[in-house]
C-alpha cells in the first residue's frame with residue numbers, strides 16, 4: 001500500500017506548523033490558575049524532548065505559589081537595581097566605564113544591550129518578571145549532560161511552550177530568572193544543588209485576549225549546497 005503523502009506544495013499550514021508560526025510570547029495573563037492535569041500534560045511534552053545521548057539533562061520545577069513568585073520578582077528586581085547602579089552603557093557616568101566593561105566581559109550574554117534595557121525597566125518597576133502568570137516552570141540544567149545540555153533544555157522548553165499554546169495557554173520564556181542563582185537563598189529554598197543549575201523559566205497561564213498570531217520576522221540568508229553548486233535562499 002502506498003504511503004500517505006502528508007505534504008503537497010501550496011497546502012495550508014498543518015496544525016503543528018500553525019502553532020509554531022502563531023505562538024507569541026504572552027505578557028498579560030488571567031489570574032485563573034492552570035489545572036494540575038494540564039500542567040502535567042505540558043511537562044510530558046518536555047519529558048519527551050530529544051537530547052544528546054538521550055541524557056535528558058534537565059529538571060523541571062513548577063511554581064504555582066503567588067507569594068513565592070512575588071518574592072522571586074522582588075529579588076530579581078533588587079539584582080537589577082544593583083546592575084543599574086553599577087553599570088552604565090550610555091557613557092554618561094564615565095567613571096563606571098571600566099566596571100561596566102568588566103561585567104560585560106564576565107557576563108556578556110546576560111548583559112547584552114537588549115536584556116540590559118530590560119534590566120533597567122525591571123529595576124524601575126516598569127516591567128514585571130513573570131508578567132502576572134499564575135504558573136511558572138523553572139528549567140534546571142544537569143551540567144553533566146552530553147554535548148550541550150543547554151541546547152537540550154531549550155528543546156525541552158520549546159516542546160512545552162508549543163504544547164501549551166496548542167492547548168489554549170500562553171507562555172513566555174523568562175531568562176531573567178538567572179539572577180536567582182546569584183545568592184544561596186533560592187538554591188536552598190528550591191533545593192538546587194550540583195549537578196543542577198537554574199537556566200530558564202517559562203511563564204504559563206491563560207492569556208488575556210488572544211495575542212497569538214503570525215508576525216513578520218527578519219529573513220536571514222541560508223546557504224544551500226546541491227550537487228556541487230551553492231545557492232542562497234532567504
Ligand SMILES: Cc1cc2nc3c(=O)[nH]c(=O)nc-3n(C[C@H](O)[C@H](O)[C@H](O)COP(=O)(O)O)c2cc1C
Nearest residue numbers: 023024025026027129131172173174175176177200
Ligand atoms: C531563552 C529566552 C529567554 C527570554 N527571556 C525573556 C524574559 O526574561 N522576559 C520576557 O518578557 N521575554 C523573554 N523572552 C521572550 C523574547 O523576548 C521573545 O521570544 C522575542 O521577543 C520574540 O517574540 P515572540 O516570542 O512573540 O515570537 C525570552 C525568550 C527566550 C527564547
